[in-house]
Amino acid sequence: MNKWLLIVLAVLVACVLLPNTPLHREIPTRDSGVFLYIGQQILDGKIPYRDVWDHKPPVIHYINALGLFIGNGSVWGVSFLEFGALYLAGVLSYIFTKRALGVAPAIFGVIACFVTLTLLLGGGNFTEEFALPCQFAALYLFWQSEQRGDYSWRGFLIGVTAAISFLLKQNLIGVHLSIVTFLLLTRASQRRWHDLFFHLTTIFLGAASIILIVGLYFACQGALNNLWNNVFEYNFAYFITTIGNRTTALVAGLVLTSLSGMSILALVTWFTGVIYMLRDKSEIKDKKALLLLSLVNLPIEFFLVAVSGKAYSHYYIAWLPVFTILTSFFAYVFTVRFYPRLRTASKMARVMSVYLWVFVFMGMIYWPGTTLIKQMVTLSNARQATGHQMAEYIKRSTNASDYVLIWGAETSVNFVACRQSPTRFVYQYPLYTRGYQSVALIKEFLDSIATNKPVLVVDTSPSNELIPPLDPIAREKWSLASENYGILPAMDSVFDYIASNYRLKEKVGQEQWPVYVYVEE
Incomplete structure (x- = not known):
């Protein structure tokens, strides 16, 4: 990856995070305050769920404990881990989409992802942030596995990322569920039963290994029953709601992410992708696995986020990986299908094309940029x-x-x-x-x-x-x-x-x- 792109990405991540750091926040938000308090209690020898009640799975608490340890009790340590998680997610996203679709689509997708994140990251220190590296890593591992026709250790690592995502928040495994669904659809339709069994087994073993280690740890601390009660029994009650509330949450997320244009591009690409798959277009023939995965993933992500019926902005961070793939596909189809024609088009057509992309870019950054400025100016409510x-x-x-x-x-x-x-x-x-x-x-x-x-x-x-x-x-x-x-x-x-x-x-x-x-x- 070009060093200048790495620098630009670092600046982009820093700009997104800056309003959510202690520099601009006198006190953490509600969720962040709980995670930080429990993180400090962990450093003091306490065990989550047994000694402090919370309904989030354990990984976020131990991330906060690590951040406070690094920062010697300061929230800046957690901000450092946030930066690392988002930066790693950006690097993985760029490398993955570049190798799958090309440089221009990768840059477009990553910019769209982080611009949209500005609209969603109110307060920071959310489980959804720390899951992004796992989700993009799983996508990259999936793409490599399909290219090589071999999952083996990559499948195991996909399972590991699934477990970590699940232990951050249970509904953050949409990417991983989509990979499993993809394997079931493709391998079963091809009657490759041996491959299906082997691929799913490696993923399961990777996930089970992490879940087992965490379960044994809490069992040894006498807190496993508390964990189950807090994290699962409570959330079963918490997620009881109406279809109307779930629909409202889904629509609210689409409207919010449309302010950067990302949900609009993603939906257009999704519907177009369905047509492309049915028509077997040659432009995407070697990209079919990735396109099919994204077509499967989008409705799964919509369901997992909307199931609670809550419309908190940070919930929609979980949509960013599949949105990134779809917006990158949008740029890919343009570069493959339309860009070559511009070389022989009239000067007016080329100028209009440039204006079109400038308009798209300006529209993409206007609302997120305005939101970022407001967050910088408004220190607290x-x-x-x-x-x-x-x-x-x-x-x-x-x-x-x-x-x-x-x-x-x-x-x-x-x-x-x-x-x-x-x-x-x-x-x-x-x-x-x-x-x-x-x-x-x-x-x-x-x-x-x-x-x-x-x-x-x-x-x-x-x-x-x-x-x-x-x-x-x-x-x-x-x-x-x-x-x-x-x-x-x-x-x-x-x-x-x-x-x-x-x-x-x-x-x-x-x-x-x-x-x-x-x-x-």
Whole structure:
């Protein structure tokens, strides 16, 4: 890979990440705050799920632990790992698409990928980011395996990348499911049963080896049941939603990624690719395996992202690998089919072609560029500013050994203030999630705060409509605007305990978070 391309890619990745670094964020976002807090707990000897509750699989927590170790407790260490992951994804994407489709399509696809990422990376430190190298590596290994007609160790590595992606987030294995589907379709149609068995076995062994190692580790720590409960049982309940919500999530993702034009180009190429496959076009004859894979992969990715019914922007990062292939194919077909004709075309036609590509490029970067500038200028919203103010308040008002309960989902405050939560429920969504919540969980939560006696309880409900206020008058006026969450009667014991043992001291920040202080007996 040309050194200048490596430098340009590094600059591109840095620009995408810059608004999400500590340089521009006073406090991490909600998801990032949870990962960072658990990462710090790991460095302190704690085990995820057993000692700290979260519903994400374990890899993201250990990535954050590694980043904090590298940064000596600073979030910059995690930002460094983010840069490395995205840079590696870009390199793999370019090398893979260059060898498969050529230089120009590869450059076009990589630029489209990272320009679109700007629209999706609100806050950073997401599981989807760290899965990108695994997804592009799997695509590269697949392409090499098909070129050589041999999976063997490459199939094993595809399985390894599948396991890592799955252990980052369960729905990030769309690329790998597509590879398995491709093998089933092609090998079965050709009656190559021996090859099918061997290829699938190597992939399975690669995935199983990683899953087994991780499972044994948590079993030895007495946390395997907790892992299953948090990561699988909770998410089964979390993903219960309507077809309407899933459709809305799908459409929202297509609209968001259309701001760079990437979803539009991908869909056009997908439909065109179906026609090309049916007509057996000679231009793509040696690219059929890759094209078929992308045709299979796109609907799988759409389903896996939309299944939760949630329209968080970072969810759509999972679409970028298949979008990159399809947009690269778009550029490839142009260079193969239309570019040669321009050599003999009139001067006006060549000029119009140049203007067309300039228009496409400018349209591709306009909204992402505007988004990037806004992110650079707007340092934080009111909730994040209040979180930063609260973290500073806690540092001044408590000792390093004191427990502080953040009532809500702002775990980043615990992390920034360097104060431990008195309970493993560092955010309380599991106590409210229908299909998962239980009296036993509420009792565990109450017992932990009664035992550890946090010196402060910070009510973040003014910034989160899913969280019931601690103030009884405010709670009477509050209504839960979500079909996925509910309040069990057993929560009254928690409200009563806090009301009996804590008094309102003051309200802090733009969002006016109430701070309750423990009343000595």
